[in-house]
Amino acid sequence: MAALLIEMERSEPDYAEHARSAIEWLTGGEPLEMITELNVCEFLWYTLPTKVSGDRPAIARALGRLLRRGGLERYAALCVAPVTSQILRTYARSGEEEGLAAYQAALDATGVLPPDVPELRWSSIMGPEELGAHGACSAALELAIVSGELDPASAPEREGLTRRWLTAPRTELGGDNWLHRVQGERLNRWVLGRGTAWRELAQPFEVRLHAPVPVPDGDHLQALRWLLRVGRRPGGIPLTPQDGLAPAVLDESRWSDAELAAAVEAAREMGVLEEADSPRRLVTTADGGRLLGDAGLLWASATATLLVSTTGEHDFRVSTREVALMLLAEGKPADRESVIAVIGCEEWRHPEVDAALTELNRRLHAFGLCSGGVLTPGGRAAALTALRGHALRPRRYVSMS
Numbered sequence: 001m002a003a004l005l006i007e008m009e010r011s012e013p014d015y016a017e018h019a020r021s022a023i024e025w026l027t028g029g030e031p032l033e034m035i036t037e038l039n040v041c042e043f044l045w046y047t048l049p050t051k052v053s054g055d056r057p058a059i060a061r062a063l064g065r066l067l068r069r070g071g072l073e074r075y076a077a078l079c080v081a082p083v084t085s086q087i088l089r090t091y092a093r094s095g096e097e098e099g100l101a102a103y104q105a106a107l108d109a110t111g112v113l114p115p116d117v118p119e120l121r122w123s124s125i126m127g128p129e130e131l132g133a134h135g136a137c138s139a140a141l142e143l144a145i146v147s148g149e150l151d152p153a154s155a156p157e158r159e160g161l162t163r164r165w166l167t168a169p170r171t172e173l174g175g176d177n178w179l180h181r182v183q184g185e186r187l188n189r190w191v192l193g194r195g196t197a198w199r200e201l202a203q204p205f206e207v208r209l210h211a212p213v214p215v216p217d218g219d220h221l222q223a224l225r226w227l228l229r230v231g232r233r234p235g236g237i238p239l240t241p242q243d244g245l246a247p248a249v250l251d252e253s254r255w256s257d258a259e260l261a262a263a264v265e266a267a268r269e270m271g272v273l274e275e276a277d278s279p280r281r282l283v284t285t286a287d288g289g290r291l292l293g294d295a296g297l298l299w300a301s302a303t304a305t306l307l308v309s310t311t312g313e314h315d316f317r318v319s320t321r322e323v324a325l326m327l328l329a330e331g332k333p334a335d336r337e338s339v340i341a342v343i344g345c346e347e348w349r350h351p352e353v354d355a356a357l358t359e360l361n362r363r364l365h366a367f368g369l370c371s372g373g374v375l376t377p378g379g380r381a382a383a384l385t386a387l388r389g390h391a392l393r394p395r396r397y398v399s400m401s
Contacts, residue, residue: 036135040078041106045087111150120183204330215295224302227267231282244261258365306325317355336350
């Protein structure tokens with residue numbers, strides 16, 4: 001790289017300084033052969049217009065000349081491509097929000113951006129392992145596109161390659177795969193990311209949650225299953241004017257009004273029951289029908305509601321339920337004092353903790369996972385499943401608006 005810059009200073013001095021600045025941003029001191037199409041696109045369409053000052057179109061052209069000198073013709077062409085010029089103009093004329101939208105659309109169209117797959121949703125804030133997995137997978141997508149093995153416009157092809165790349169054993173990882181590395185990193189972050197009391201409680205779960213939790217044997221989630229079956233009838237589940245379940249439905253069931261109400265609430269959050277008019281009633285959605293026929297998917301979706309944050313709910317309540325599930329899974333009481341001792345937030349009002357614990361207990365009972373304040377064997381499996389899903393969730397930037 002140094003030799004290429006010296007040569008450029010001699011033959012094209014007007015471009016050399018721009019090229020030097022651009023390549024430092026692009027490579028971060030790494031060898032030129034380590035860059036990928038994703039690196040180049042992210043620099044040209046995001047870093048350059050948002051972080052680099054000066055004549056940005058000129059910097060892009062200078063980078064292109066340097067890359068061409070290094071034999072990287074495809075990447076050099078991106079520097080002077082119409083899409084690059086258009087994105088830079090969008091930032092300049094319409095502002096950063098419009099520029100970012102144009103950048104994301106153009107990046108998606110390249111086909112080299114690894115898509116989310118069922119096994120892994122990518123974070124917007126990545127740790128070293130996830131960043132390595134994302135970059136390696138993007139390089140694999142790029143190679144497949146360049147060789148003609150993959151159509152960049154085909155979402156199923158991109159998803160299939162990404163799943164294979166993430167789950168295949170890698171020699172460079174000592175026989176491990178990228179999926180395990182990313183999951184291990186997320187679990188470790190979840191265990192260590194809070195105070196001492198949290199870490200002491202969560203530490204044993206790092207090993208217990210590393211592998212998927214098997215769906216327990218037995219007929220679990222009976223109230224939820226019953227509601228989905230009733231919701232598939234021609235009349236659905238009739239509602240009262242006050243949005244409660246009609247008396248005929250309550251009389252037909254063998255669960256209490258409170259248990260059914262909690263199960264309905266969970267089903268609506270899951271998107272498996274929805275309201276219909278004329279007459280007002282709840283009906284089972286297409287997703288609900290699919291989950292009713294797949295015990296594993298229904299279990300995963302239902303247990304996730306134990307920790308998923310509802311609209312407008314403060315993260316503190318989710319953390320309260322998270323701590324409570326860990327305590328219950330360990331066979332310990334999950335009362336207000338025990339939870340606050342782990343969270344370490346005495347400034348929070350006790351009613352906030354009580355409300356979160358009450359909601360969790362309502363749902364555990366509605367799903368038939370708890371009896372007398374103690375988790376059933378199925379309840380322990382549900383707690384571990386919910387905790388694993390929450391610990392492995394992708395990290396996102398929090399909007400302050």
